Amino acid sequence: MSRSVTTQRKIINTTAAWAVGLLIFFPILWTILTSFKTEAQAISDPPVFLFFDWTLENYTEVQERSDYMRFLWNSVIIAGGSTLLGIIVAIPAAWSMAFVPSKRTKDILLWMLSTKMLPAVGVLYPIYLIFINMGLLDSKIGLVVVLMLTNLPIIVWMLYTYFREIPGEILEAARMDGASLKEEILYILTPMAIPGIASTVLLNIILAWNEAFWTLNLTAANAAPLTAFIASYSSPEGLFYAKLSAASTMAIAPILILGWFSQKQLVRGLTFGAVK
Amino acid sequence: MATQHSRSAARLMMAPAVVLLLGWMLIPLTMTLLFSFKKYLPLRGGDLGWVGFDNYVRFVTSSAFWPSVLTTLIIVSGVLIITVVFGILLAILLDQPMWGQGIVRILVIAPFFVMPTVSALVWKNMFMDPVNGLLAHLWGAFGAQPVEWLSQASVPSIVMIVSWQWLPFATLILLTAIQSLDSEQMEAAEMDGAPILSRFWYIVLPHLGRATTVVILIQTIFLLSIFAEIFVTTQGSFGTRTLTYLIYQRVLESQNIGLGSAGGVYAIILANIVAIFLMRIVGKNLDG
Numbered sequence: 001m002s003r004s005v006t007t008q009r010k011i012i013n014t015t016a017a018w019a020v021g022l023l024i025f026f027p028i029l030w031t032i033l034t035s036f037k038t039e040a041q042a043i044s045d046p047p048v049f050l051f052f053d054w055t056l057e058n059y060t061e062v063q064e065r066s067d068y069m070r071f072l073w074n075s076v077i078i079a080g081g082s083t084l085l086g087i088i089v090a091i092p093a094a095w096s097m098a099f100v101p102s103k104r105t106k107d108i109l110l111w112m113l114s115t116k117m118l119p120a121v122g123v124l125y126p127i128y129l130i131f132i133n134m135g136l137l138d139s140k141i142g143l144v145v146v147l148m149l150t151n152l153p154i155i156v157w158m159l160y161t162y163f164r165e166i167p168g169e170i171l172e173a174a175r176m177d178g179a180s181l182k183e184e185i186l187y188i189l190t191p192m193a194i195p196g197i198a199s200t201v202l203l204n205i206i207l208a209w210n211e212a213f214w215t216l217n218l219t220a221a222n223a224a225p226l227t228a229f230i231a232s233y234s235s236p237e238g239l240f241y242a243k244l245s246a247a248s249t250m251a252i253a254p255i256l257i258l259g260w261f262s263q264k265q266l267v268r269g270l271t272f273g274a275v276k
Numbered sequence: 277m278a279t280q281h282s283r284s285a286a287r288l289m290m291a292p293a294v295v296l297l298l299g300w301m302l303i304p305l306t307m308t309l310l311f312s313f314k315k316y317l318p319l320r321g322g323d324l325g326w327v328g329f330d331n332y333v334r335f336v337t338s339s340a341f342w343p344s345v346l347t348t349l350i351i352v353s354g355v356l357i358i359t360v361v362f363g364i365l366l367a368i369l370l371d372q373p374m375w376g377q378g379i380v381r382i383l384v385i386a387p388f389f390v391m392p393t394v395s396a397l398v399w400k401n402m403f404m405d406p407v408n409g410l411l412a413h414l415w416g417a418f419g420a421q422p423v424e425w426l427s428q429a430s431v432p433s434i435v436m437i438v439s440w441q442w443l444p445f446a447t448l449i450l451l452t453a454i455q456s457l458d459s460e461q462m463e464a465a466e467m468d469g470a471p472i473l474s475r476f477w478y479i480v481l482p483h484l485g486r487a488t489t490v491v492i493l494i495q496t497i498f499l500l501s502i503f504a505e506i507f508v509t510t511q512g513s514f515g516t517r518t519l520t521y522l523i524y525q526r527v528l529e530s531q532n533i534g535l536g537s538a539g540g541v542y543a544i545i546l547a548n549i550v551a552i553f554l555m556r557i558v559g560k561n562l563d564g
Binding site: 006017018022027028031045089092095096097112117118120121122124126152209210213217227231241245248251266267270273275 | 285286290292293296300304307308311366369370372374375377379380383385386387388390391392393395397398399400401402403408410413416417440443444445448449452453487490494500501503504507508509520524527528533536537541543544546547550551554555558561562
């Protein structure tokens, strides 16, 4: 094969891939651009792409009118809290399954995953009822617990696959040297496991941040995170495209950035190791 | 090997996760099962006693049931076809040598990280709005009559929105699978003069078989329960009421808990059938 052919092919590949990539990304790009327009420019026909009077007005207006920061804070607490709680519960479980496997380990893992596949709508009313009776409706703590439980199988699963990659011989050696179980976990396992734990945390923050069944159905004014705040734009008044865009851009920006870091973990976390 | 001591410690460490998930599964599931055999109307008399399988019969004989099954099938299969076909093509394209591969990959994956309420509302308003939407402007530029997407072509519009969200997922997983393809085998086939199409048909596609199955199964489980996309666009009107949305309406909007719970049991059974196949593949991989 001559060099010119491969270069030519590379040019074609590059052009095609960039065209498709930009097409797929376009709705996001358009939302970001629109967030800097005035409401009149946001709906102008023909649409303006780049040459408009860039303004930050929408961002300040979204904050002033609807107390955006409160929803953002709720999202942070709910996504962060549920992930943290999930990690605390999952680390010991994944550790023991990875390093002290028994005959039933596989069954327990598969059973845990199967709970993730329960359709949420099938248990909507029981959860709703429990929430009412316990005074958890429209509370952040209630959502933290529910999202922790819905994502716990994925957290356990991901940690398990990462822990299994840590060579068991190292632990054996530490045990021989008289390390206790506590020391084993604290000084040997933890440092080796931190990258895996970090990616698990990352993916779960993304999943919890974007969760839009429980957050829509179990919150009202108080505990509503960004998913629910954005949903309130579904019955708008007057011109609102630029403001919707500004609110949307702020809601997705942190996760887009986190997401780009966690592309690789996405495959591991969401296919349960079925694709390597 | 593990001592008796470390084994019981291991069991203890597993306990919190197991107990929590067991409770999370059993308590609400038992409640749903109990409610499904009752006439239970919280706003109109509360618990009105046991009714046997009445709710199960009424759920499937109500006029809304079969249309919702059909809508669910169309949406799930529509999204599956679009995401798998374009996912394979995109994965092959992204696997080719090119400049800026990393950036293109980021552009393609990005929609997956957009929260469902944002993507649905952005599509609904800024693209599919019949007056101010970008698609209406585009149609207008060609002198065509703007389409009222979410009422005249409501189901295809939902399929379109959801496909946009899930195409990155399919692409990313299929790309991972393609990258594990033995390049020597491809080169050998190329040397032997196998044309591109037959290389694709006889080497790439079979290799992608399992990844495609996994994509289909996982997506089916998530697609069966899409909610926010319908909640913020059509609220189930214009024929977009899926099984999930129908159950939601029975439970929270009309507060007919018995009927909704019977529907919930159907949904759980349906999801479990898909899950069994997925679990088999996952289980096989655990052994390997």
